[in-house]
Amino acid sequence: MYPLKSILGSRKKIVLKIGTTLLADKVQGVNTGRIAALSASVTRLKSLGYQVVIVSSGAIGAGIGALHLSERPRTIPEKQAAAAIGQPILMEAYERAFRQQHCTIAQILLTKDDFVNRPRYLNIKNTFTALFQKDVVPIINENDSVSVEEIKLGDNDNLSALVSNLIEAGLLIILSDVDGLYSDDPSKNPDATLIPVVEKISPQIERLAKGKRSEMSTGGMVTKLEAAKKCTSSGIAVIITNGARPGVIEEIVSGHPAGTLFLPQSTELTVRKKWIGFVSDSKGAVVVDEGARGAVLRRQKSLLPSGVVEIRGEFKVRDTISVVDLSGNEIARGVSSYSSAELNKVMGKRTEEILKILSRDGTEVIHRNNLVLTGVE
Numbered sequence: 001m002y003p004l005k006s007i008l009g010s011r012k013k014i015v016l017k018i019g020t021t022l023l024a025d026k027v028q029g030v031n032t033g034r035i036a037a038l039s040a041s042v043t044r045l046k047s048l049g050y051q052v053v054i055v056s057s058g059a060i061g062a063g064i065g066a067l068h069l070s071e072r073p074r075t076i077p078e079k080q081a082a083a084a085i086g087q088p089i090l091m092e093a094y095e096r097a098f099r100q101q102h103c104t105i106a107q108i109l110l111t112k113d114d115f116v117n118r119p120r121y122l123n124i125k126n127t128f129t130a131l132f133q134k135d136v137v138p139i140i141n142e143n144d145s146v147s148v149e150e151i152k153l154g155d156n157d158n159l160s161a162l163v164s165n166l167i168e169a170g171l172l173i174i175l176s177d178v179d180g181l182y183s184d185d186p187s188k189n190p191d192a193t194l195i196p197v198v199e200k201i202s203p204q205i206e207r208l209a210k211g212k213r214s215e216m217s218t219g220g221m222v223t224k225l226e227a228a229k230k231c232t233s234s235g236i237a238v239i240i241t242n243g244a245r246p247g248v249i250e251e252i253v254s255g256h257p258a259g260t261l262f263l264p265q266s267t268e269l270t271v272r273k274k275w276i277g278f279v280s281d282s283k284g285a286v287v288v289d290e291g292a293r294g295a296v297l298r299r300q301k302s303l304l305p306s307g308v309v310e311i312r313g314e315f316k317v318r319d320t321i322s323v324v325d326l327s328g329n330e331i332a333r334g335v336s337s338y339s340s341a342e343l344n345k346v347m348g349k350r351t352e353e354i355l356k357i358l359s360r361d362g363t364e365v366i367h368r369n370n371l372v373l374t375g376v377e
Contacts, residue, residue, distance in 0.1 A: 037246070334371035
């Protein structure tokens with residue numbers, strides 16, 4: 001119904017995210033058979049002209065297997081130790097599998113700082129460009145062995161969305177141990193049905209993201225929907241599918257997407273706007289009234305001080321801040337033209353009043369060129 005070419009357009013970059021439960025077992029360790037199958041699928045994609053990035057979980061899982069642990073570590077030092085042990089084991093399996101396909105891989109380990117720091121973000125983007133020019137498949141993971149809470153990305157679903165935006169991919173395929181998004185929890189409701197296509201990630205769709213996480217993984221359907229939202233809002237399609245199904249990647253590329261396809265929104269965002277909306281840290285928030293909400297969401301106007309009813313947190317001029325509606329939902333993010341201290345003085349005021357208060361011309365809180373929609377109407 002939705003051929004891949006019509007979704008990708010002229011973009012030839014695909015990100016594959018593969019989850020821990022598909023890659024590592026606490027008894028057997030790394031699933032080398034699945035990695036071999038994945039390498040063959042990626043090689044086929046490359047033969048069709050696609051550039052592929054793999055976001056791979058499994059380092060901690062591989063470390064658990066190597067250490068013969070009975071359960072996933074709970075403390076940060078124990079998780080970091082398991083990741084430090086498991087990452088080279090995991091990469092050795094990838095290197096062996098791709099060498100048999102006559103394909104070169106590269107390892108990139110990232111932390112949150114690599115994304116939120118704008119110069120580092122652009123440097124990583126240039127690194128990906130150089131690797132693609134050399135026909136190399138980058139394999140990405142969070143640098144779990146050094147990450148602390150302040151710089152953790154949290155899960156590889158989020159990481160895969162950030163990477164997809166970074167390289168301006170056309171499609172993110174999340175390979176999981178579930179078939180996709182269901183109308184209800186299929187383990188509890190036998191009448192639950194798979195949702196084949198999601199046109200817009202509405203609050204109703206978000207409420208469907210429930211169910212237990214795997215013992216070995218850190219994410220669940222909630223994090224997968226969050227990743228899908230980051231991507232589709234910036235024009236990237238997402239498919240959540242069962243990675244254990246043989247030939248599932250080939251099915252998707254042939255135009256028969258298995259699982260749940262999340263259609264991209266039509267608006268194309270620049271790399272800068274993708275960074276503002278879905279990568280940079282929000283330093284604070286402004287709560288807006290219904291009039292401002294409609295102006296921002298429906299008419300895509302700049303946010304004016306007159307529509308702000310509350311300020312949360314402290315932020316400086318040119319910080320990224322969230323725009324929140326009266327129900328507490330984030331509807332946008334953008335670069336603030338005011339500090340929180342300045343905005344406290346002029347929120348709710350008309351443009352002509354601002355000059356008298358701040359001794360400068362009234363301006364937008366966030367100009368539409370610096371504003372990115374993250375919510376839905």
